Amino acid sequence: MTAADTIGQVSADKVLVIACGMIAREVLAVKERLDLAHIDLTCLPAEFHYYPERIPPAMDRAIAEAKADGYRHIFAGYADCGTGGMLDVVLERHGVERIAGPHCFAFYQGGAAFEAVADADMTAFYMTDFLCRQFEAFFIKPLGLDRHPELAADYFGNYEKVVYLAQTDDPDLDRVAEGAAERLGLAYERRFTGYGDLPAALGEAAKRPA
Incomplete structure (x- = not known):
């Protein structure tokens, strides 16, 4: 490239x-x-x-x-x-x-905006467009959750919510992020950040x- x-x-x-x-x-x-x-x-x-x-x-x-x-x-x-x-x-x-x-989770939201929510997001598991596209490859398979979904509580037990920082409006990615929250047993929030x-x-x- x-x-x-x-x-x-x-x-x-x-x-x-x-x-x-x-x-x-x-x-x-x-x-x-x-x-x-x-x-x-x-x-x-x-x-x-x-x-x-x-x-x-x-x-x-x-x-x-x-x-x-x-x-x-x-x-x-x-x-x-x-x-x-x-x-x-x-x-x-x-x-x-x-x-x-x-x-990147900070600069996607903008520095000032990130600082404003940083404390409230201490228990947030952030996802981006990239991480939605690569959720299986980056998280599920390496952590063995495709074979042992019960381990999700061990890996993600300290999180309270999935926060999807959306760079684009893509319904397919929205569905992945929502599904990830459900799969991990976490609350879900979507924030459109753009770039x-x-x-x-x-x-x-x-x-x-x-």
Whole structure:
């Protein structure tokens, strides 16, 4: 989904976004909406959602490779995402900025809106469009709930509700999110967030090549 046509020969106005695979579709949607044709996208594996310690070294390598390919303008399509500040250490060393906030659940809602509900959502299990599409692959099968549904209470017993942060209005995804809440024995709430702070972050990053 990225990279120069010829290694080492990248147009000076290009911006490379190195993003979490969980937000790839959304980055591309914002790119099209804002007509940011000079943005290229590459992604680190979505499964790093489970292994945040892998994000900083992978980002370090990805930035180094991008610079070797000739990219002068790079933006990280990540929030902190559970790295405990270690992602920022890598980005600061390379002079690369990222999306503000602790995780995608925050920037989808918008920073201020997330802070307003953070305490009330302490027992919320968040889902996004991506997580609805990948619910079986990301949660049910890895946790063995397809074979042992009774384990749901062990895994999700500390949650009280599923909160679906919807980027789009898609009845199929709505049904997945509602079904997930029922399957996990949790209350259900849908919040339409759209892309939250993502358009502003990408729009700002895209201004850099003057």
